[in-house]
Amino acid sequence: MFCYQCEQTDRSNIESGCATAKGMCGKDATTSDLQDLLIHAIEGIAQYTKRARALNVQDNAADEFILYGMFTTLTNVNFNATRFSTLIQDAAKIRDRVKTSYITAALAAGQAPEELTGSAVWQPASDLDGLLKQAADVGINAGLENVGPDIIGLRSLVLYGLKGVCAYAHHAYALGKESPTVYAGIEDALDFLSTAPTDVDALLNQSMALGTLNLEVMALLDEANTGSFGAQQPTQVLITPTLGKAILVSGHDLGDLAALLEQTKDSGINIYTHGEMLPAHAYPKLKAYPHLVGNYGGAWQDQQKEFAEFPGAILMTSNCIIEPLPQYRQRIFTAGPVGWPGVRHIGDKNFAPLIQAANALPGFKTEVSPKTITIGFGRDAVMGVADKVIDAVKSGAIKHFFLVGGCDGAASGRNYYTDFAEQAPQDTVIMTLGCAKYRFNQHDFGDIGGIPRLLDLGQCNDSYSAIKIATALAGAFECGVNELPLSLIISWFEQKAAAVLLTLLALGIRNIRLGPTLPAFLTPNLVQVLVDKFGLLPNTTAQADIEASLSRKAA
Amino acid sequence: MNTHAIELTTRDGSQFRFNCADDQNLLAAAADAHIVLPAQCGYGNCGTCYADVTQGDYTLGKYNPTALNAEAKEKGGTLLCCTFPHSDLHISLPFDHDRVLIGEIKIRSAEIIAIKTVGENTLRLELCLAPDENGGNGAEFEPGQFMELEVPGHDIKRAYSLSNTGNWEGKLEFLIRLQPRGLFSTWLKEQATVGQMLLVHGPKGSFGLYESGLKPRWFVAGGTGLAPMLSMLRRMAEFQEPHPARLYFGVNRAEELFCQAELNALQTELPQLQVIYCVWKPEDNWDGFCGTPVDALTQDLMSTTVMPDIYLCGPPKLIDAAETTARAHGVPDNQILSERFLPAS
Numbered sequence: 060m061f062c063y064q065c066e067q068t069d070r071s072n073i074e075s076g077c078a079t080a081k082g083m084c085g086k087d088a089t090t091s092d093l094q095d096l097l098i099h100a101i102e103g104i105a106q107y108t109k110r111a112r113a114l115n116v117q118d119n120a121a122d123e124f125i126l127y128g129m130f131t132t133l134t135n136v137n138f139n140a141t142r143f144s145t146l147i148q149d150a151a152k153i154r155d156r157v158k159t160s161y162i163t164a165a166l167a168a169g170q171a172p173e174e175l176t177g178s179a180v181w182q183p184a185s186d187l188d189g190l191l192k193q194a195a196d197v198g199i200n201a202g203l204e205n206v207g208p209d210i211i212g213l214r215s216l217v218l219y220g221l222k223g224v225c226a227y228a229h230h231a232y233a234l235g236k237e238s239p240t241v242y243a244g245i246e247d248a249l250d251f252l253s254t255a256p257t258d259v260d261a262l263l264n265q266s267m268a269l270g271t272l273n274l275e276v277m278a279l280l281d282e283a284n285t286g287s288f289g290a291q292q293p294t295q296v297l298i299t300p301t302l303g304k305a306i307l308v309s310g311h312d313l314g315d316l317a318a319l320l321e322q323t324k325d326s327g328i329n330i331y332t333h334g335e336m337l338p339a340h341a342y343p344k345l346k347a348y349p350h351l352v353g354n355y356g357g358a359w360q361d362q363q364k365e366f367a368e369f370p371g372a373i374l375m376t377s378n379c380i381i382e383p384l385p386q387y388r389q390r391i392f393t394a395g396p397v398g399w400p401g402v403r404h405i406g407d408k409n410f411a412p413l414i415q416a417a418n419a420l421p422g423f424k425t426e427v428s429p430k431t432i433t434i435g436f437g438r439d440a441v442m443g444v445a446d447k448v449i450d451a452v453k454s455g456a457i458k459h460f461f462l463v464g465g466c467d468g469a470a471s472g473r474n475y476y477t478d479f480a481e482q483a484p485q486d487t488v489i490m491t492l493g494c495a496k497y498r499f500n501q502h503d504f505g506d507i508g509g510i511p512r513l514l515d516l517g518q519c520n521d522s523y524s525a526i527k528i529a530t531a532l533a534g535a536f537e538c539g540v541n542e543l544p545l546s547l548i549i550s551w552f553e554q555k556a557a558a559v560l561l562t563l564l565a566l567g568i569r570n571i572r573l574g575p576t577l578p579a580f581l582t583p584n585l586v587q588v589l590v591d592k593f594g595l596l597p598n599t600t601a602q603a604d605i606e607a608s609l610s611r612k613a614a
Numbered sequence: 615m616n617t618h619a620i621e622l623t624t625r626d627g628s629q630f631r632f633n634c635a636d637d638q639n640l641l642a643a644a645a646d647a648h649i650v651l652p653a654q655c656g657y658g659n660c661g662t663c664y665a666d667v668t669q670g671d672y673t674l675g676k677y678n679p680t681a682l683n684a685e686a687k688e689k690g691g692t693l694l695c696c697t698f699p700h701s702d703l704h705i706s707l708p709f710d711h712d713r714v715l716i717g718e719i720k721i722r723s724a725e726i727i728a729i730k731t732v733g734e735n736t737l738r739l740e741l742c743l744a745p746d747e748n749g750g751n752g753a754e755f756e757p758g759q760f761m762e763l764e765v766p767g768h769d770i771k772r773a774y775s776l777s778n779t780g781n782w783e784g785k786l787e788f789l790i791r792l793q794p795r796g797l798f799s800t801w802l803k804e805q806a807t808v809g810q811m812l813l814v815h816g817p818k819g820s821f822g823l824y825e826s827g828l829k830p831r832w833f834v835a836g837g838t839g840l841a842p843m844l845s846m847l848r849r850m851a852e853f854q855e856p857h858p859a860r861l862y863f864g865v866n867r868a869e870e871l872f873c874q875a876e877l878n879a880l881q882t883e884l885p886q887l888q889v890i891y892c893v894w895k896p897e898d899n900w901d902g903f904c905g906t907p908v909d910a911l912t913q914d915l916m917s918t919t920v921m922p923d924i925y926l927c928g929p930p931k932l933i934d935a936a937e938t939t940a941r942a943h944g945v946p947d948n949q950i951l952s953e954r955f956l957p958a959s
Contacts, residue, residue, distance in 0.1 A: 081627060087826055140826050145856060186920050187828040370748065385712050389754035389780045400825035401756070403853070412782075419782035421748035 060091035061200045063579040064219050065134040066468060066552045075579035076200075084134055085382045089187070092194035093143035094132040096183070098218070099197040100150035101128050103178030104157055105249030110175075111161040112243055114168055118160060121153050122242045125249070126232055129225035130396040134553035135359065136378045139398035144190065151183050178253050199580075206257050208582045213262035214252065215580035216557070220269045221248045223558025227276045230377065230520055233314045233395065234283035241279065244272035263588070270565025273558045277523035281438075284313060284520070288342035291437030291517060296340040297353030298501070299430045301329050304422035305371030306413060307355055309333035309362065311518055312376035313345065315394050318408045319374065320348040328417050331355040333365070334379060335494050338517040341435030354432075358467035358494035366391060370423055372416035374405075378553075379494075390416050432500055436490070436514035438524035442531060448488075448510060449535050452544070456507050457488055459609055460532075460545040462525055463499075464492040464516070465559075466552030472575035473498065476550050478601035480504075480513075484609070488512055490528070493519035495550040522559045526566065540568055546608035547571045551578070564593050572608075574598035618699040620644075622651075622665075625948070628711030634699050639675070641695040650715035651694060651707070652820035654762070654773050658682075658696040661930075661954050662819060666690045670703035680930040681956060709820035713756075719815055722746055724786060726810045729802065733865075733872030735792045736838060737802060738777075741812065743784035751784045757845035758822030758925075758953070761786060762815040765801055772798040775927070775953065776817070777841035779848045786814065789841040789873070821927070821953035823849065829923045829949065830858035832914075834907045834936050836928025837865060839955055840873060843927060844880075851883040859884065860914070860922075864892040864907035864932070868900050908935040915943035926952035 062068065063076035067083045081087050086094075101124075108121050128146055131137040158179070165172040184190045199218065203211050228241050251265050285291075306328055308316050316339050320330060329352040332339050337354045339345045356365035359379040366373050367386040376394045383391045383402055392413045393404045403412060441448070451457040463480050467473060473495075480489050480499040489504065489512060496515055504512035516524045533540045549560065549571055557578070563571055577586060577597055589595040598604060615635050620643065622630040634643035641663055644651050653663040658677030667690045674687070675696035682693050694705075707714075724741035732738045745751050755761075757779055764771040778787035792799040823831070823846050831850075833843040840863055850859065865871050871891060881887050892907045893900050903910050911924075924940050926933045933952045940950050 087626075089826065089828065138826075140828055141855060141857070144828055188920070382712075385715060386717075388712065388756075389752065401823070415782045416752065419751040419784070421746075421750045424748070 060086075060088040061198050062086070062091050063199075064215070064222075064554060066466075066576060066578070067470060068579045070576075070579060086138055087140070089191065090138055090140045090143060092191055092198070093140055093147065095198040096190060096194040097128055097143055097147050097150060098132060099178050099181065100147050100154065100183065101125055102249045102253040103154040103181055104150060105246040106175050106177075106179040106253055107154060107157040107161045109243070109246040109250045110173060111157055111164060112239070112246065114161070114164040114170075116160050116164045117239065117242075118157050119237075121157050122237070123232060124150070124153055125242075125245060126225045126229040127396055129222050130229045130378070131398070133222050133226055133378055133555070135380055136396050137398040138380075138382075139400045141400065142398045144187065147183050147190065151181075154179070202255060209259070209584050210257050210262070212580045212582045212585050213259065213266070214256065216561075216585070217248060217262060217265050217269065218252060219554040219557040219580070220266060220273070220561045221245065221252075221558075222554040223556065224248075224269055224273045224276055226378070226555050227273065227280050227520065227558065229396070230311060231276065231280040231283040233312055234287050236279050236283035236286070238275070238279055241272065241276055244268070244275075248272075266561055267565045269558065270561030270563070273562040274523075274526070274566070277520075277526070277559075277562065280520055281523040284342070285437075285439075288313060288317070288344040290343075290439035291338065291341035291435045292343060293433060293440050294341045294346060294435040295431040295433055296337065297429055297431055298355075299353065299427045300331075300355065300423040301352045302423050302426055304328045304417050304420070305331060305369065306417045307331045307333050307366070307369050307371060307373045308336050308376065309359070309373065310376030310379055310395075310397065311335045311520055312395055313339055313342070315374065315376040315408065317345060319410050319413070320345065320351055322410050323350060323414060324348065326350075326414065328371075328414065329422075334359045334362070335518045335520075336376075338434060338515070338521065341437065341517070357497040360467060360469040370421045372413050372420060374410070374413055390420060392416075430501075433511065434515040434517075436511075437517055437521060438527045441514060441516075441524075441528050444510065445531060445535065447508070448532075451508055451510060452536075456486065457510070458484070458486040458544065460488050460490060460543070461548055461608065462490045462492075462545065463495065463548045463550075464490070464525075465495050465519060465550035465556050467494040467497060467550065468552045468575075470575055472598075473550065475575055475598055475601050476548070479548055479605060482601055483605055485512070488514065490514045490516055490525060492516040492521050492525060493550070519555055519559070522562070526562070540566070541570070548604070549573050550575065564589075569594040570596060572596045572598055572604060618670075619702045620699065620705065621703070622649075622705050622707055624707045624709060624711040624714065626710040630711075630714060636699055638698070639695055640697045640699065640703075640705070644694070648716055648718070650717065650719055652709065652713055652818060653695055654760070654818060656695050658693050660773070660956050661693065663694040664708065665692060665694055666706040666708070667692050667697075668704045668706050671700040672703060673698045673700065678956065681954065683934065713820040713822070719818065720746070721813055721815050724784075724812050724814050726806060726808050726812065728808065729806060732789070734867075734870045736870070736872050737790045737792065739774075739788045739790055739802070741786040741788075741814065743786065743814070744811075752782050753780055753784050753786055755780050755817035756822045757849040758842045759817040759819045760842070761788075761817055763788075763798070764813040764815065765798070766811065766813060768797075768801060770797045770801055771815070773818070775819075775821075775838075775842040775845070777844040779845055779852060789838045789844075791838040819953070821925075821951060822846065824923050824951065827923050828857070830860070830920060831925065832911070832922040833859070833861045833925045834911055834928070834932070835861065835863050836907060836932040837870070839926075839928030839932070839953070841927075842953060843925065844873065844876065846925065847880050847884065847887065851880055856886070858886050860888045860890065862890045862892055862907035862910050864894065864910075864928075866894045868893045868896055906932070906935070908932060908939055911936055912939045912943070915939065915945070921945045921949060923949045923951070926950070928955055930954050930956060
C-alpha cells in the first residue's frame with residue numbers, strides 16, 4: 060500500500076506516507092490497494108460517461124455509483140476489503156454498460172466512437188491475488204520514477220480534492236439533489252486523471268476547476284439541507300444525557316438521522332447526536348422531534364472511548380469511523396458508504412436491528428445536571444442580524460472575525476486551535492464549523508452587544524455558509540473578501556477539507572492558515588507555489604498567529 | 615523472585631505489555647493487568663491459549679500433548695496458562711487484537727428454553743440470558759466463540775461453542791455431544807429441564823472468521839465441531855458475504871448426522887455454500903462422500919488453484935490430520951484456523 064491522503068499519514072520516514080501492512084487510520088494494505096483499483100475502475104466509467112454526456116446520453120445510476128464509489132475511499136469511511144472487491148467488479152460492469160450506450164449514441168449521431176485506452180479497457184482479475192497485482196500499477200505513486208514527486212503531488216491534490224467533491228455531492232444526492240453540471244465536472248476530472256497528466260499548469264488549472272465545481276456542490280448541498288429540514292436556527296443543545304434507552308448517531312448524513320427519528324417516534328428511545336451530527340439540532344424539521352434529546356461526546360477521534368461508554372446502540376453514517384472496539388462491536392451499525400469488516404451494515408434505511416439493539420441495551424440510568432451549548436448560526440441566522448454586525452464593526456466594537464474550523468484529529472498539535480480560539484481578543488468574533496469546534500465550544504466566549512462571540516455555522520458541509528457570510532460582509536463594506544477584517548484558520552484532516560481548500564483558493568481568498576501540518580502530498584515546490592500564488596500560511600503559535608492576523612502581517 | 619517484561623504482538627500487529635513474576639503463569643499475569651486473552655481450561659489441557667514465543671526463556675509446566683504437539687513446541691509454540699518466564703519475553707499471538715478483552719469476562723444467568731435431540735447422542739441446548747446488572751438483554755458475541763456453562767450447586771463447568779449468532783433477544787444455542795460418562799452430559803440427560811437456570815461465562819475464544827480476508831472459506835467440522843461453523847456461516851448469510859464457501863461435515867455413521875435442515879436453509883440464503891456430508895463408515899444406502907472430512911478436503915485441495923482460508927473444528931486427531939494435509943498442499947499457516955474439542959479431564 061501507499062497512501063498519504065490524510066493529515067495523520069506516517070511522517071516518521073524521509074518520504075511521508077503509509078506504506079506498511081496497515082495505515083495510521085487502521086486501513087490494511089489489501090483494502091488500500093483495492094481502493095486504488097476501484098478509483099482506476101471508476102476513471103474508466105467516467106471516460107465513457109463524459110463522452111456519452113456530450114451526445115446527450117446520461118446514466119444516472121452510473122453517476123451515483125461514481126459518487127458513492129469515490130466516497131468509500133475517503134479517510135475513515137470504508138475498511139471492508141470484501142466490499143471493495145465487489146465494487147470493483149460492479150464498476151467494470153457499469154463501465155461496460157455506459158460504453159455500449161456511448162457507442163450506440165455515437166453511431167446514431169454518425170460519429171466514429173473514440174477508441175479509448177487505460178481504465179476504459181481494463182478488466183478486473185477474478186481473484187484477490189490477481190486484483191492485488193493489478194493494484195500495484197495504479198496507486199497514486201504510479202510513475203513516480205518517471206514524473207517526479209511534484210507531478211505526483213499535483214495529481215494527488217486533484218484526486219483528493221475530487222474525492223471531497225464527490226463526498227459532498229453524495230451528501231446532496233442522499234437528500235435528493237443532483238446536478239448534470241456537477242456530474243460533468245466530476246467526469247472531466249476523472250477523465251483528466253485517467254490520462255496520467257504531467258503538465259503542471261494543466262494540473263493546477265484542474266485543481267482550481269475542482270475548487271469552482273465544489274462551490275456549486277456546496278451550494279447544492281446547502282439547498283438540500285435547508286430544503287429538506289429548513290434553515291438552521293440558533294438553538295440550545297443539551298450536552299448531558301437524559302434518562303432512558305438511547306441511540307447515538309454519528310457521521311454527517313442528516314437524511315439517515317431523519318429516517319431514524321421517524322422510525323423511533325413514540326418508541327421511548329432517545330436519539331443523541333455525535334461528532335459532526337451536532338448541527339442537526341438546529342434544523343427546524345429535525346429538532347421538531349422531541350426525542351432528539353441532545354449531543355453526546357466530542358469529535359470523531361474520541362469515539363472509541365465514547366462509544367464504549369455509551370449505554371445504547373450506535374449508528375455511524377457517511378464517514379469518520381475508526382476501528383470499533385470489542386466493547387461495542389456488536390452494537391454499532393454502519394450506513395451509506397461506511398463499512399468495517401464484521402460490523403453490521405444497514406443499507407436500506409430500515410433501522411429495525413439498531414432499534415432492537417437499543418431496546419435490549421440499558422440506556423442512561425443516572426440523572427446528571429443539564430448543560431447546554433448554543434449552535435445554529437448558519438448563514439440565514441447570521442445574515443438575519445447582519446445590520447447589527449455591520450454596525451458593531453463600524454463602531455469598532457468588533458475589530459476582527461476569525462473563522463476557526465475544519466476537521467479535528469488526535470494529533471497533539473491541534474491544541475493550537477483551542478489556544479487560538481480562547482486567546483483571541485474580546486473584541487473579535489469567532490466563527491466555527493466542522494468538528495474542530497469541539498476543542499472550544501464549551502468555553503464561555505461571551506458576546507459583543509448581544510452578538511455571541513462564538514458562532515457555530517454547522518458541519519464542515521456548511522462551508523458554503525461561511526463563504527456566503529464572507530461575501531455578504533464584503534458586499535456591505537464594498538470591498539473584496541481579502542480586504543475584510545477576517546482571517547481563516549483552517550484545520551484539515553481528510554479529503555473533504557482538501558475540496559474546501561481548493562474552493563477558497565479558486566475564489567481568490569488569500570492568507571489562509573492551514574494546519575496543524577501541511578498535506579504530505581504537497582512537496583516543498585508545491586507549497587511554494589501555493590504560498591506565492593495564494594499567500595497560504597502554515598501555523599506557527601496561536602498567539603503569534605493571532606497577532607499577525609490582527610496586524611495583517613500576512614503575505 | 616524476579617519480574618519480567620512480557621510483550622505480546624497480535625496477528626495484526628497490535629502490542630500489549632505487562633509484567634509477570636517467574637512463579638506466575640502468563641495468562642494469569644495478563645489477567646491481573648486486565649488483559650483477558652482467549653483461554654479456557656487454565657491448566658494446559660485445551661490448547662485455547664496457544665501462542666509462539668519469539669524471544670526469551672521460559673519453562674512450560676504440565677500440559678496435555680494433544681493440546682500442543684511436539685513439532686509446534688519445538689518451534690517456540692507454548693500454552694500461556696502454563697508458561698512461566700525466566701526472562702523478558704516476546705510472544706506472537708495467532709489472532710487479531712480485537713479478540714483481546716480489556717476488562718473482565720462476564721458471568722450471566724441464563725434460562726434453559728429448549729433441549730432437543732437432533733441426532734444420535736447429540737442435543738441442541740437453547741438458553742435465554744437474564745438481563746445483566748444494567749438491565750441489558752443482548753447476547754453479544756462473535757461467531758466462532760464459546761461460552762462456559764456452569765450448573766449452579768453442582769461442580770460442573772464445561773465449554774461449548776455457540777452455533778447461533780449475536781442477537782438482542784439474549785438467545786444462546788449450543789450443539790452438545792453426549793459423552794458416555796460426562797458430568798455435564800449426565801446432568802443434561804438426567805436432570806436438566808426447561809426453566810432451569812445456568813451460569814454462563816463468556817463469550818470467550820479467538821476462533822472465528824478472518825473478517826478482512828477475501829479468500830474462499832472452507833470449513834471442516836467433525837461432529838459437534840459443526841457448532842462454530844454454523845455460527846460463522848449464519849453470520850456470512852446475515853451479512854450476505856460473497857466469499858465462496860464449503861463445509862465438510864463429518865460423522866462416523868449416517869445416523870449421527872444432524873442439522874441438515876439448518877444447513878439446507880443456509881444454502882438458500884448463501885447460494886455459494888457447498889455442503890459435503892462425509893460419513894466414515896456408511897451403510898450401503900449412503901450415496902454421499904465415504905470417508906472422513908479430511909479425506910474430502912485432501913481430494914479438493916489437489917484440484918484447487920486458489921488456496922482457501924481453512925477453518926477446523928472437532929477432535930484433535932481430525933485437526934492434526936487436516937492441518938497436515940493443508941500444509942502438504944501449500945496452504946500457508948496463517949490461513950489455517952482451528953478450535954480443538956478436547957474432553958474435559
